[in-house]
Amino acid sequence: MVGKYTGLSDSYLSVLKALLHASVSCHKKLVVDWVASTDLEDSTASEAPDAYKAAWTLLKGADGVLVPGGFGDRGVKGKMMAAKYARENNVPYLGICLGMQLAVVEFARHVMKFPDADSTEFNPNTKTPCVIFMPEGSKTHMGGTMRLGSRRTFFKVTDCKSAKLYGDVNYVDERHRHRYEVNPDMVPAFENAGLQFVGKDETGQRMEIIEIPDHRFFVGVQFHPEFKSTPSKPSPPFVGLIAAACGQLDQVLQDSCNGHVVAAKHKLGDSSSTPLVHQNGHAQKQANGGVANGTCHANGNGSTHG
Numbered sequence: 001m002v003g004k005y006t007g008l009s010d011s012y013l014s015v016l017k018a019l020l021h022a023s024v025s026c027h028k029k030l031v032v033d034w035v036a037s038t039d040l041e042d043s044t045a046s047e048a049p050d051a052y053k054a055a056w057t058l059l060k061g062a063d064g065v066l067v068p069g070g071f072g073d074r075g076v077k078g079k080m081m082a083a084k085y086a087r088e089n090n091v092p093y094l095g096i097c098l099g100m101q102l103a104v105v106e107f108a109r110h111v112m113k114f115p116d117a118d119s120t121e122f123n124p125n126t127k128t129p130c131v132i133f134m135p136e137g138s139k140t141h142m143g144g145t146m147r148l149g150s151r152r153t154f155f156k157v158t159d160c161k162s163a164k165l166y167g168d169v170n171y172v173d174e175r176h177r178h179r180y181e182v183n184p185d186m187v188p189a190f191e192n193a194g195l196q197f198v199g200k201d202e203t204g205q206r207m208e209i210i211e212i213p214d215h216r217f218f219v220g221v222q223f224h225p226e227f228k229s230t231p232s233k234p235s236p237p238f239v240g241l242i243a244a245a246c247g248q249l250d251q252v253l254q255d256s257c258n259g260h261v262v263a264a265k266h267k268l269g270d271s272s273s274t275p276l277v278h279q280n281g282h283a284q285k286q287a288n289g290g291v292a293n294g295t296c297h298a299n300g301n302g303s304t305h306g
């Protein structure tokens with residue numbers, strides 16, 4: 001988990017719980033290494049070489065990489081380096097909200113060769129604004145610019161890992177909490193370069209899920225799937241990450257397509273579907289015992305980095 005740790009905030013705890021739910025469903029013990037994203041950055045190599053070395057050793061030893069959501073520009077470079085490392089080395093990657101946005105910026109810089117590419121949250125003057133301010137709601141009402149709460153994502157590509165993980169559904173409802181989004185004007189260029197936008201909102205203008213099809217598992221979601229994860233319905237993107245990290249993804253995708261899910265769902269092409277939406281459940285058989293004890297090992301430095 002590559003983030004910024006000034007103490008474990010609620011959002012990190014939700015992500016951790018979602019990882020636990022997914023690990024239990026894959027019958028695996030979860031080991032979380034916390035990497036402060038600033039420690040991956042070049043400036044740390046000279047200022048604190050030991051921390052730099054330790055951070056890269058942890059990242060390179062990981063079976064999967066998760067970059068969660070966040071605000072503010074501290075550690076953004078390091079998060080992008082983690083996405084680049086995962087993309088180039090075929091290491092399973094899940095980017096959530098900011099973690100997706102930075103994966104898109106990284107792709108623009110290093111695959112599409114736009115060195116200036118950025119989110120306007122971090123560089124308002126960039127000539128290649130691949131993530132831009134896309135507020136929703138009132139600009140005058142206090143707090144009204146945040147795209148907040150449950151929103152619907154429609155799968156535009158059905159033959160993709162995310163759609164399969166969610167159980168071949170037409171759409172999913174997940175929770176949102178952000179102001180910036182992928183620049184829709186740049187989507188054709190991204191798609192030509194190999195980045196797929198497999199999930200979009202109802203207008204087709206808001207990009208919700210990215211994938212790199214020929215990567216083992218490289219998925220980014222603009223929403224926060226961790227908020228809907230429960231022990232009995234582990235969140236599908238988290239199940240995908242964990243399954244890919246332990247070599248079970250093919251089996252999980254196959255099971256998922258064979259209907260091994262418990263929640264009601266909209267089958268693709270089924271026009272007589274019920275109003276129930278499949279919310280987050282690629283349900284798997286639970287391992288014996290709960291998730292509270294003994295399944296998570298954090299390396300203890302989670303709250304010591306600023």
Ligand SMILES: NC(=O)CC[C@H](N)C(=O)O
Binds near residue numbers: 068070096178179
């Ligand atoms: N929750 C998040 O990760 C927010 C991402 C980004 N800062 C935005 O506002 O869009």
